[in-house]
Amino acid sequence: NPANPVWVDRDALRTDFTLAMSAMYKAEVPLYGDLVQIVSSINGDLIHQSSLDPKVLSLRYGDAQSARLDIERHGAIRLGTPHELSTIRRLFALIGLYPVGYYDLSAAGLPMHATCFRPRSEASLLKNPFRVFTSVLRPELLENQETKELALELLSRRNIFSDQLMQLLDLGDVQSGRLTQEQSREFITEAIKTFGWQSTAAATHNEYSHLRSEHPILADIACFRSSHINHLTPRTLDINVAQDQMKAVGMQVKDRIEGPPARACPILLRQTSFLAIEEPIKFIVEGGSPLLNGSHKARFGEIEERGAAVTPKGRRLYDELLENAMSQARAMAGDGDDLSPEAMDELVSRIFQAYPDDWDELRRNGLIFCTYRCTAKGLNTKLALSKYNLEILVGSGILEAQPITYEDFLPLSAAGIFQSNLGSEGSPKEHVARPDEKGMEEALGAVLEDSDELYTKMQNDSINECSSALCVSID
Template sequence: MSAPTKQNGTAPCLPPSWDPDHLRTRFVSALSAMYRAEVPLYGSLVDIVRDVDASVLAARGSSSSSLPVRHQLERHGAIRLGTEAEMRTIARLFSLLGMHPVGYYDLKMVGFPLHGTAFRPTTAKALSANPFRVFTTVLRADLIASPSVRKTATSLLAQRELFSPRLRALLAQTETAPSTLTPADADDLIIESLRIFKWHSRATVPLETYLALKREHPMVADIVCFPSAHINHLTPRTLDIDAAQAAMIARGLPAKECIEGPPGGRKCEILLRQTSFKALEERVVFVDESSSSSGSEGEENGARKAKAKTGTHTARFGEIEQRGAAVTRKGRELYDRLLAGGIGKAAEEGRELAEVLGEMFQKEYPDEWDELRVRGLVYFRYRDVEGGRGKVTALGGEVDMETLLEAGAVECEPITYEDFLPLSAAGIFASNLGDGSDGSTERKLQKTEQGRSRAELEALLGCEIPSEIDLYEKLQTESVKECEEALGISGITLAA
């Protein structure tokens, strides 16, 4: 669904100015402008993507006007929240933007005390309008080893308020009196929502507290010590991430040494490939640990200012992504098997993981769309061709999809992968912790208590978190049903 729901499960009747797809596009545009002002290198990445895509399209004999609208708007971001209450409230906000939780990600598998989900559009219509997605994680205080650090973190987060009174009032209004919302209210929603994602160069804790939390885990310090859930990257999508990586290096950006995700050099891109420039070292003012308890307010503020300490924090970075096709469960099992085998083999032989994976994928993962489709490794969107009904009249009541494709009655295209890969996300995060690591070493696939922790997150959100694979299968099935109706066929069967 594309609108927030009431507790009884029915969608409120929102006025036209509150159309979720329209609000989402407005919000992404405003967020992009804000982030460009805060992180000028983000603007450099957008320029790189524009230039790379123009070159790719020129080589194909086309231009940017040939790209779908969604590609030109497309961004994904990531935020880290501190409490369950923050997660519940952000879910209400994202719902207004037509974004819903999809997939469960347990980053405990790579030593991060976080788990989360991706909030994104889920219908074909909403995705084609603007597929903005936010990888949203929340701190798991129970995974903080030090009791004292855990106590400090929970105490500080209990005092934080991410959401302004005006934003909370707007959220409540959409749930109780949606017909009263105005275009001016929509403007306020965008303005107030941006405050959640804004960077603040002044911490809410003393430097000593920040350092203690950072020693426990840099992610804990990043989440706890600031007044906002500052967005840590905003990612444009490119047609050629290898060329984008080379352009980053050529421009002198501190690019990550390796591209995360499936190996490059494939004709048929699958899943998600990501790269980034390393996190900025940003100047931060930390509050005074002990201020005078006497004197006027002005004198006290002056003393605080004089005693405030400065330091640095690394969290925000620039990222570029290339999205390929959504794979089926069978396709994902093959990917995970090759990834696990590649990690082990690379460690055993002392070789680069990308090189090992490239060899393994070349041998075992098909690289032709027809074969990927027939073997049931990738999801496709099917649509009838104009005049297609006349080509199937003699085929009877039920027919297989391959026959329709060969007859020219149906055409297809791979469904875009809209989600994330836990190990890749962790690799990007690890390279931006400010510890000098690129995130490309010590890669391990570990078993986690996903069933229990997933259930905990679902209970927190008050809803079941659908598997991304189930949603891709639904999109494929819906497209098949549309072909059946258009062609007058009682049933279409797929090859696998």
């Protein structure tokens, strides 16, 4: 009934979208299907062995009651223009994804910056935590004038959104960001086209080679007719076991797991991937057919293991220890050389012994964010005072703390993931950082949300709920 339309729930639409994306990617990159199988079989085994700390299980897997455990946790795209970015923002808003956080990739020598489109609320994250790392070109960082002009010229010629999709985005705008069932089905079909692979390039082989020689990322961003999703990432309950299994079946795997070392109390996130595969591409030829056969490397498969969200203080300690490990590694390896992956892992583990590895200690030192809930004991206890200190309530078993899952990305890991898939040698070298958050917001046509504010809100909301349930104030 058009007078009384039934709107599709945004979180449910996100799940349909994620499933469609996953199906497309498995069909287009069969090796990715193999990866998903490895991960789900390991997860299936581990979830039945109760050896995992329930807090860790909850961080890595989410709430088994409400979340779809096998659904991907993230993907990544690389865009070329402000118009592409603002259109993607409108597209993602329809499935409940909003830009959170700013990632400056110039520090890693990449002419780009990025944000994470993700759900904001706890309820929404529980239903489906899928998010997309979205980077966009910053032409002003390209030094070579000719290259810059070529990239901009190619990008100005392409349109990665179908007309039907644009109409649906307009409809979404006038319908307060909602779609009907029928519109949703069409939306998924049309949206997925933007992220699929187009085997005919939008550039000649010369143009492609020119951009590639300047920076491989440039060719990937500017020479194609779509903004192909470059990877999807399921979550794993044990990334070390999963990585061993990836190697055992002969996948070409990244040298090292990115992120913090393995810990009893995991923080942030750890990730690894199989390297990008080489895929056939037809390049256009000046003056028409036939097309020229070539190839391109962009798409890979990744896995991630999530830990606790750290506070700004926790983040500073993480960055400090990582920086410390890097500079020791440089000193140990000597000029321009890299330590072996094993030596590097050992060094990082040793240095991270300075990072507390006990949930209570992490919380009391203000290094992680937690949500709180009343225990059964707490609900049955008559409290004498009207005001309590949070730590006293936790210490006496009235309240229980659960670390909040880190829902964002690590810029250094992201840079590592870029590098390992672009054929550049060695680890990312130091570059002068030139962040431009304002420029990113202008291109988006929206402000970036601050992830620390979102975690703080989750933490405070949970304390307020406990306070109401216990009829006491908590400070």
